[in-house]
Amino acid sequence: MKHTKLRAAVVTAVLSLAFALVGTPAQAAPKPFWTPDAMRAAVPMDSLVKAPAFTPKDVARGQSAIIRSIPNGGGPWTGGGKVTQTAGRVFFLFNGQKASCSGDAVTSTNGSVVVTAGHCVKYQGTWHTQWVFVPGYNNGNAPYGQWTAKTTLTTPQWEASEDINYDVGMAVVNPLNSQRLTDVVGAQGIAFNQPKNQNMYTFGYPAASPYDGTKLIYCSGTTFTDFLLTQDHGMSCNMTGGSSGGPWFLSFNEGTGAGVQASVNSFGYNFLPGYMFGPYFGTDAQNLYNRAQAA
Numbered sequence: 640m641k642h643t644k645l646r647a648a649v650v651t652a653v654l655s656l657a658f659a660l661v662g663t664p665a666q667a668a669p670k671p672f673w674t675p676d677a678m679r680a681a682v683p684m685d686s687l688v689k690a691p692a693f694t695p696k697d698v699a700r701g702q703s704a705i706i707r708s709i710p711n712g713g714g715p716w717t718g719g720g721k722v723t724q725t726a727g728r729v730f731f732l733f734n735g736q737k738a739s740c741s742g743d744a745v746t747s748t749n750g751s752v753v754v755t756a757g758h759c760v761k762y763q764g765t766w767h768t769q770w771v772f773v774p775g776y777n778n779g780n781a782p783y784g785q786w787t788a789k790t791t792l793t794t795p796q797w798e799a800s801e802d803i804n805y806d807v808g809m810a811v812v813n814p815l816n817s818q819r820l821t822d823v824v825g826a827q828g829i830a831f832n833q834p835k836n837q838n839m840y841t842f843g844y845p846a847a848s849p850y851d852g853t854k855l856i857y858c859s860g861t862t863f864t865d866f867l868l869t870q871d872h873g874m875s876c877n878m879t880g881g882s883s884g885g886p887w888f889l890s891f892n893e894g895t896g897a898g899v900q901a902s903v904n905s906f907g908y909n910f911l912p913g914y915m916f917g918p919y920f921g922t923d924a925q926n927l928y929n930r931a932q933a934a
Contacts, residue, residue, distance in 0.1 A: 712913070713877040716842065716857045720896015722886075724783065724824040726855060727774035728844045729755055729810075729884060731767035739852065741843040741885035742772050742810070745900055746826040747932035750819035751789070753810045754829065754928075755884030756903050757797035760808035766791065772812055774824045776844060778853040783824050786812035790934055794923045804869050806905040807924045808884065809931040828899040830889060831925040835864050835872065841915060843885025843904050845878040852881050858915065859891075865916055872902050876915035887917050 716722065729740040740759035745752055753772045760767055770788040773781045788810040796805035812820050840859040846852030858876030865871045872887065883905065888898030902917035918924070 711857060711859045712875055713845075713856055713858050716855045718893050718896060720892075720894065721825050721827065722842055722888075722896040722898075723855065724775050725827050726842045726886060727772055727783075728776040728852070728881075729753070729759055729770070729772055731759070731770040733762060733767050734765055738767075739844070739846055739881050740883045741881065741904065743842075743884075743886035743900060743903075744772075744774060744821050744824055744826050745829040745928075746821065747928075749811065749932050749934065750821040750826075751812050751814075752928070752931045753786075753812060753820070754886065754900060754903060755808045755810065756905055757793040757801070757806040757808040758905075759884040760791035760793055760810065761798065762801070770810060772810065772820075774820070777855075784815045786815055786820055789813045792927060792931055792934070794927050796923065803906060804871065804918055805923055806918050807903060807920070807927060809927055811931055811934045827886065827888070827897060829920075829928060830899045830901045831920045831928075832922070833889060833901050833920070835919070836862055837889060838862070839872065839874065839887050839889055839901070840891040840898060841874060841876060841878070841885060841887045841902075841904060841917070843878050843882025846881030847879035850879055850881070856882065867908065867911075869916065869918075871905060871916040871918050873914055873916050875913060877913050878904065878915055882915075 725744040727742055729742045731738055740755055742753045742755035742759070745754050760770070770791055772786045772788070774783045774786070789812060791808065791810045793808045794805040796802040797807065815823070838860065839862050840857060842855060842857045844852050844854070845856055850856060856878055858874060858878060860875050862872045862874050865873050885904045886900045887902035887904070889901045891898030901920050904915055905917050907915055
């Protein structure tokens, strides 16, 4: 009798071990709760809640704080949005030499104005030729086409003596495939005579080392007024040659890629690396814009 009970216990233990090793039979996956019909039948939560209780008491406030992804000293723009269409590279011949800058399409009555730096349309007394704007440029690709200049313009001060305080240029581009520039790529706003020393974003296509001109680069941060040789905006930024003419934005929205342009990349001091400077858009820049949008 004892042997019989012992054998039964051994058999039970072996079977238990076998089940533990083999596992229980697979079960069918449970039917998801949120079936297509269930999701279609869901009602807006707003229709289920009662009217909120309103009180005149204000929300408690503390110190003001705005959290942004700034500063940024010069990295690829990965945020997308409008700026990836309105900003672009500028190509031209300077005394027979192939050269490049950056530019940006802005709102205008003729739908055809590109803002850039003065030295990107005229330098050392010579107006550049074979001037084209390539919005959305990306590693040799021109997703929105190449827009040739109908005319290029600059401020009187830059045209006469290349005064760095007025290093602003603009181009009016010809229609492409019977369409105007900003009807194709959209347009950024533009502002003049704005307060200085604000947070700004700047974009461009730097092509000198360590960059190669293949992609859109940006910097962002609090600006300051140049305390050396100009009255330009200044910003901590390590963009290099080729970024000249790229837009500086006030009120830039990282989500939409839209802002209000208030300067362009102009120059940096050799003895002060890591900083970019851009001209203040005052009355003369505004007059230039009015000439361009009327051309």
